[in-house]
Amino acid sequence: MIKNTKTRIRKAFTLKSLTGIFLSLCLLLSVSCFAKSVQKLNGTKIAIMADVHFENVYGHFSEGNFNGIKNPVNGKYATIRTMDAQLHSTRLFNENYFAFLAALDDAVSRKVKFVILPGDLSDDGQPLNVEGLKQVLETYSKKHDITFLVINGNHDAIRPFEMDAGKTDFLGQEGRPQPVMSREGIHNRKSENELPVSVSPEICTMGYSEMIETLGSYGFLPKKEYLYWETPFSDYDVDNYNFADAMETSMLAKRCYHNQQYDLSLPDVSYLVEPVKGLWFLAIDANVYVPKENAKTDPLNPASYSGSGGGYNLVLNTKRYLIDWAKKVSERAEKLNKTLIVFSHYPMVDFFDDAAESITKIYGNGKAAPSRVPDEEVARVFADAGIKIHFGGHLHLNDTGIRKTAQGNILVNIQVPSLSAYIPAYKLLIIGDNDLLEVETIVMDTVPRFNELFPLYEKEFQYLQKTGTTDIWNRNILESKNYREFANWHLKELVRLRFLPTEWPANVRDFLVKSSGKDLLLMSLKNNQEASILVQKEGLELNEFEQWNGFDLIFDFYRLNSADRLSIQDIGERRIKQYELIFSEIIKKKNEDSNDRLYTQIRAFAESFRLLLNGAPSGNFVVDLRNGGIVN
Numbered sequence: 084m085i086k087n088t089k090t091r092i093r094k095a096f097t098l099k100s101l102t103g104i105f106l107s108l109c110l111l112l113s114v115s116c117f118a119k120s121v122q123k124l125n126g127t128k129i130a131i132m133a134d135v136h137f138e139n140v141y142g143h144f145s146e147g148n149f150n151g152i153k154n155p156v157n158g159k160y161a162t163i164r165t166m167d168a169q170l171h172s173t174r175l176f177n178e179n180y181f182a183f184l185a186a187l188d189d190a191v192s193r194k195v196k197f198v199i200l201p202g203d204l205s206d207d208g209q210p211l212n213v214e215g216l217k218q219v220l221e222t223y224s225k226k227h228d229i230t231f232l233v234i235n236g237n238h239d240a241i242r243p244f245e246m247d248a249g250k251t252d253f254l255g256q257e258g259r260p261q262p263v264m265s266r267e268g269i270h271n272r273k274s275e276n277e278l279p280v281s282v283s284p285e286i287c288t289m290g291y292s293e294m295i296e297t298l299g300s301y302g303f304l305p306k307k308e309y310l311y312w313e314t315p316f317s318d319y320d321v322d323n324y325n326f327a328d329a330m331e332t333s334m335l336a337k338r339c340y341h342n343q344q345y346d347l348s349l350p351d352v353s354y355l356v357e358p359v360k361g362l363w364f365l366a367i368d369a370n371v372y373v374p375k376e377n378a379k380t381d382p383l384n385p386a387s388y389s390g391s392g393g394g395y396n397l398v399l400n401t402k403r404y405l406i407d408w409a410k411k412v413s414e415r416a417e418k419l420n421k422t423l424i425v426f427s428h429y430p431m432v433d434f435f436d437d438a439a440e441s442i443t444k445i446y447g448n449g450k451a452a453p454s455r456v457p458d459e460e461v462a463r464v465f466a467d468a469g470i471k472i473h474f475g476g477h478l479h480l481n482d483t484g485i486r487k488t489a490q491g492n493i494l495v496n497i498q499v500p501s502l503s504a505y506i507p508a509y510k511l512l513i514i515g516d517n518d519l520l521e522v523e524t525i526v527m528d529t530v531p532r533f534n535e536l537f538p539l540y541e542k543e544f545q546y547l548q549k550t551g552t553t554d555i556w557n558r559n560i561l562e563s564k565n566y567r568e569f570a571n572w573h574l575k576e577l578v579r580l581r582f583l584p585t586e587w588p589a590n591v592r593d594f595l596v597k598s599s600g601k602d603l604l605l606m607s608l609k610n611n612q613e614a615s616i617l618v619q620k621e622g623l624e625l626n627e628f629e630q631w632n633g634f635d636l637i638f639d640f641y642r643l644n645s646a647d648r649l650s651i652q653d654i655g656e657r658r659i660k661q662y663e664l665i666f667s668e669i670i671k672k673k674n675e676d677s678n679d680r681l682y683t684q685i686r687a688f689a690e691s692f693r694l695l696l697n698g699a700p701s702g703n704f705v706v707d708l709r710n711g712g713i714v715n
């Protein structure tokens with residue numbers, strides 16, 4: 084539990100407090116002082132699970148008056164968020180708990196010995212959730228001899244220092260929303276539906292010091308069994324490595340970079356580790372917390388910094404030393420014949436299959452514009468630094484991006500889908516002969532216990548109905564037969580309740596939702612007769628286009644964007660064929676109606692959809708580290 088926030092913050096970067104962590108870890112690690120036996124890497128299996136957003140659904144606050152809500156299925160008290168909150172968020176908060184356990188069990192069944200978690204390990208870095216995650220990692224480490232390696236994302240350390248926070252949407256008694264805050268006075272009730280605020284420090288958000296103290300055993304800090312470990316700030320190399328030096332350089336006070344503009348030192352927990360002979364993992368902390376003006380006078384106040392979601396575009400401006408370090412690491416890996424696997428939270432390559440420009444034409448500069456796409460310079464500098472394969476998360480997307488630089492260097496960026504969103508999946512990496520890496524996408528269609536909390540959502544739904552709440556979520560989600568179907572419903576409701584009302588331009592949204600597939604086909608054709616002839620040539624029937632509308636099209640656009648071609652199983656090949664025919668005709672009309680803004684936006688939508696359909700392989704494929712790129 085974390086108490087006395089200001090006191091803890093002011094100790095975060097003092098050598099004295101961190102020495103305590105150092106000594107305790109030395110004692111802990113000395114118990115398991117052994118070197119792993121040398122083994123061949125061929126056949127080594129590595130699971131990459133991004134954005135698990137762990138929510139400790141059966142964890143309990145030790146303070147406050149909220150003890151969870153009793154689940155009639157098993158008699159346990161669940162500390163969960165409302166279904167309404169889930170369906171307005173890009174991630175599930177509750178069911179991903181079961182999905183994560185199922186994915187770990189699946190990895191165990193495949194004899195996986197390394198599990199990589201590239202950021203957003205928890206739901207906003209609350210002690211309750213991070214401690215719950217730690218218990219899971221400890222259990223699987225000991226029981227199945229799995230090595231976990233983690234890096235932080237923007238939902239872990241929300242700011243560089245511990246910060247008061249809370250959530251207003253836990254599911255409380257009678258199906259009502261229950262606010263929980265880390266201290267009194269930081270939330271005023273906004274609705275009569277809310278229950279009285281419960282206060283617990285375990286809902287604050289951790290800073291770097293607390294995050295490393297809790298999860299240090301999973302890559303953030305060295306272990307005696309590691310063959311090698313360093314940070315960007317280490318002053319040793321493989322030839323003169325020893326554990327004592329590694330432990331000293333692992334102290335947070337020695338892992339800071341200097342912000343010249345504000346004359347500040349800020350933490351960076353990037354690391355390189357060799358857990359078994361010949362295998363190097365490079366974990367990059369790409370979080371950048373931009374100081375505000377008051378950081379000059381109040382540098383230890385978390386409110387003096389913005390959030391860290393900017394990713395590599397900010398790294399280029401603020402943390403360029405990471406590029407130099409990556410280059411040195413890749414050069415040494417090449418010289419010493421190490422297999423180098425790089426991971427971080429953020430993408431290094433455009434994750435829209437180069438459709439970002441077209442998507443911007445649809446949305447304009449509104450909320451949904453793809454502003455988080457990394458600049459092309461990001462891919463160039465890291466490819467030229469020698470990075471050949473990189474696993475990222477952050478966007479909850481299944482995607483592969485490839486960039487080749489003028490110097491002939493190739494970077495393959497693999498976006499790992501989230502277990503808390505559609506399609507729930509993780510990546511399995513298998514090391515093969517001749518520097519070939521096989522990548523498989525393991526979809527978690529079925530998850531034991533995924534519907535365990537559904538009776539509690541029934542109470543919430545009944546309360547929303549009773550109080551006459553508008554825009555209630557669709558109760559049919561509780562009829563889901565498996566986890567994939569549940570995640571599909573989550574995305575569909577997210578589109579209906581959030582994306583369409585708040586992100587889409589009204590003219591495009593209203594036109595599409597009111598249009599049938601046939602209406603869209605006739606946008607670029609003269610009449611029904613011409614349309615009938617065209618669809619018959621493609622082996623289709625005109626009445627098929629009347630069986631769906633623009634909302635179905637938009638939903639399928641989000642499914643395709645989220646899961647790439649893995650979504651075609653749900654969309655259907657025949658429906659895809661209809662979309663492609665419509666888009667082809669719309670794009671053909673490119674030189675006509677050039678002053679028609681709506682048509683220009685619809686054409687951009689068509690171009691985006693087609694680009695998403697024709698991106699690089701993102702299901703199962705092979706990466707060639709020796710020659711670069713993907714093997715056809």
